[in-house]
Amino acid sequence: xxxxxxxxxxxxxxxxxxxxxxxxxxxxxxxxxxxxxxxxxxxxxxxxxxxxxxxxxxxxxxxxxxxxxxxxxxxxxxxxxxxxxxxxxxxxxxxxxxxxxxxxxxxxxxxxxxxxxxxxxx
Amino acid sequence: xxxxxxxxxxxxxxxxxxxxxxxxxxxxxxxxxxxxxxxxxxxxxxxxxxxxxxxxxxxxxxxxxxxxxxxxxxxxxxxxxxxxxxxxxxxxxxxxxxxxxxxxxxxx
Numbered sequence: 001x002x003x004x005x006x007x008x009x010x011x012x013x014x015x016x017x018x019x020x021x022x023x024x025x026x027x028x029x030x031x032x033x034x035x036x037x038x039x040x041x042x043x044x045x046x047x048x049x050x051x052x053x054x055x056x057x058x059x060x061x062x063x064x065x066x067x068x069x070x071x072x073x074x075x076x077x078x079x080x081x082x083x084x085x086x087x088x089x090x091x092x093x094x095x096x097x098x099x100x101x102x103x104x105x106x107x108x109x110x111x112x113x114x115x116x117x118x119x120x121x122x
Numbered sequence: 123x124x125x126x127x128x129x130x131x132x133x134x135x136x137x138x139x140x141x142x143x144x145x146x147x148x149x150x151x152x153x154x155x156x157x158x159x160x161x162x163x164x165x166x167x168x169x170x171x172x173x174x175x176x177x178x179x180x181x182x183x184x185x186x187x188x189x190x191x192x193x194x195x196x197x198x199x200x201x202x203x204x205x206x207x208x209x210x211x212x213x214x215x216x217x218x219x220x221x222x223x224x225x226x227x228x229x230x
Contacts, residue, residue, distance in 0.1 A: 035219075037167075045159070045167060045210050045221040063218045064123075097166055109179060112166040 002026035002111045004098055009116030016088050016120070022081040022098035022113055029079040030054065032102040036072060036083050038094035039115075048072075048096070051081070065091070088120045124149055124213050126222035134230040141198040143225045145211035150191045155215030158187055158196045161224075162207045170209075171196065203229075 008020040022034070033056070036048040049062035051072045060072045071084040081098050099112040125148040135141055145156070154174035159167040169178040171187035174194060184199045198205055206229050211222040 037221075044224045045161075045212070047212070047219045047221060050219070061217050099166075107179065108172050108176070110169045110172075112168070114166055 004100060004111055004113035006096065006098055006113045006116035009096065009118045011119045011121065012088055013122055014089050014120055017084070017086045018088065018118060020083040020085070020096055020098075020116055020118070022083075024079045024081065024100060027100065027102060027109070027111070029074075029100070030076040032100040034072075034074060034081045035099050035101070036081075037097045037099065038092075038118075039097070040091075040094045043094075046094070048083070085118070088118075090120050092118060093120045094118060123218055124151065124216060124220055126211055126213060126220055128209075128211060128222035128225045130225060131223075132226045132228060134228050135201055136230045137201050137203055139201050141196075141201055141205070141227060143196040143198075143209055143227070145189075145194040145196070145222050147192040147194070147213060151194075151213045152215035154190050155213060156187075156189070156194050157212045157214065158185075159210045159212065160205075160207050161210065167210065198227075201227075 003025045005023045012018050033052050035050040038046050038048050049072050051060045051074050069087045073082045095115040095117050097115045101110045127146045129144045156174045158171040161167040170181050170185050175187045186197050188195050208224045208226050210224050
């Protein structure tokens with residue numbers, strides 16, 4: 001069974017840092033592009049960024065509001081995705097989801113976690 | 123940045139009816155790199171359609187996607203009670219991979 005479980009969310013003061021994790025199982029993590037998406041309370045979905053799998057370059061890409069403050073990384077030996085968030089502000093308050101996407105043959109598969117809540121408040 | 127505009131914002135229909143949701147891009151989406159998601163309250167989004175018209179694994183065939191360039195459509199042929207939810211489109215042809223603002227499909 002495919003599972004993605006996010007953790008690390010919580011309450012943090014403006015200017016603070018937090019590291020989110022996304023533990024994956026049930027698929028070949030090292031062959032998946034991994035993505036972070038966030039959803040502010042009562043709002044729509046916002047793409048945060050992604051990391052390609054290593055044989056596709058392993059590169060990262062970020063949305064403008066988080067570029068330079070957030071860093072996405074992966075540890076394929078632990079089947080875990082990370083989101084290091086620095087210089088947090090109140091606009092970063094959201095439910096953070098990770099999802100993985102991979103191709104088997106000609107079919108694309110995608111699976112999402114249930115999210116972890118980040119609240120930035122003084 | 124490609125801006126995706128979904129219409130209508132809210133769609134009120136009855137079970138058994140046909141739903142047509144629109145997603146318009148501010149510039150052409152390369153390689154028809156467009157996806158549709160369904161999100162129910164308290165749940166994570168679920169992929170319905172990728173590459174504009176390919177159904178994701180396990181998605182019923184009453185869901186179909188079409189379009190290219192700047193105009194895309196998600197059609198639900200006969201609404202089931204479980205289909206009432208919020209639907210988002212996303213383009214992944216060029217960074218940043220933007221989402222539309224969503225269409226709320228509600229029971230009439």
